[in-house]
């Protein structure tokens with residue numbers, strides 16, 4: 001090594017390591033595009049159609065989306081042995097741990113488990129996308145001593161998830177909100193969990209192993225785990241009047257306000273803008289302003305104390321208002337990050353396939369110091 005001069009970029013901050021056609025982020029203007037389409041222009045589509053766009057690179061036509069949705073619906077069921085595995089889980093864990101365990105198990109029983117061809121990976125990826133909601137809902141019901149609810153092929157990806165989770169078919173707005181949340185959560189360029197799936201794929205390890213890397217990484221509170229932490233913060237604050245003091249205490253103790261800040265966005269996360277509007281809508285429909293008001297008071301205090309007074313670009317990120325929406329949809333904190341993963345798995349699969357298609361082993365360097 002000698003005395004070669006090297007520049008260390010801690011956390012790989014602002015380091016571009018590959019080219020991708022899957023998405024782009026403008027952190028200054030607050031713009032997110034999937035395959036060149038602004039996310040605002042994708043929200044009228046189904047999650048299935050956005051998943052297809054991310055993985056296949058085009059908005060599906062009538063024939064393509066009907067075949068894709070048909071396959072996704074056909075693959076929703078999980079076999080008895082996977083239900084047995086859920087029964088062996090420790091029920092005090094987060095749903096993310098159960099999901100990670102189930103994906104490990106799926107790798108053993110997937111009919112294409114030794115097929116790492118493009119078509120084999122598309123089939124395996126479709127099964128993962130289809131089964132994530134079923135696994136999360138089944139785990140939730142098993143640990144609450146409730147009968148498992150079988151998937152309903154007549155419902156959308158999001159509506160079916162809420163149906164299997166709660167045992168009743170969701171209202172129109174609830175179905176619209178969960179589908180939008182899955183779309184907003186689906187993809188975000190080289191975030192840490194997506195990067196970890198690509199690192200695993202770059203060794204030519206299999207798709208399930210790469211997805212397990214993604215799940216293990218997303219769980220962390222600095223990343224997708226923030227969604228659970230925001231829900232727990234909402235519960236702890238419990239009434240709008242307590243929000244300001246809670247945030248002031250966090251700041252004076254130099255603690256992070258979960259759901260705020262971003263490595264790339266130095267302005268409002270465009271996804272948070274959308275979920276804020278959706279959270280307002282569901283609060284009005286349910287005549288239950290409390291959670292939305294708590295969130296508003298948190299945001300106003302962070303804005304005043306960190307943005308205005310200290311000039312720090314700390315704005316709500318994708319997790320903040322998503323957590324508020326989950327509260328209204330009766331999704332519990334221990335499920336929050338696994339619900340994020342239900343959306344994100346399509347982005348992970350798109351990136352893993354892109355890595356396989358033009359692979360270079362990802363292997364950075366470390367500078368030895370005494």
Ligand code: SDX
Pocket residue numbers: 011187188190191192221222223224226255256257258259260261262263264312314317318319
């Ligand atoms: C996701 O990358 C992605 O795309 C991720 C994601 C995706 O779609 O995949 O968008 C999803 O993970 C969103 C982020 C969810 N995480 C959280 O909400 C956790 C809280 N946020 C922070 O920990 C933080 O903002 C990060 C981790 C998100 C980003 O951290 P950085 O880029 O490493 O920034 P930093 O830690 O260097 O902070 C810079 C300054 C520091 O102050 P100083 O030391 O300079 O005085 O900003 C402060 C930090 O203390 N700061 C915060 C803060 N986030 C940063 N202060 C209070 N509350 C916060 N949330």
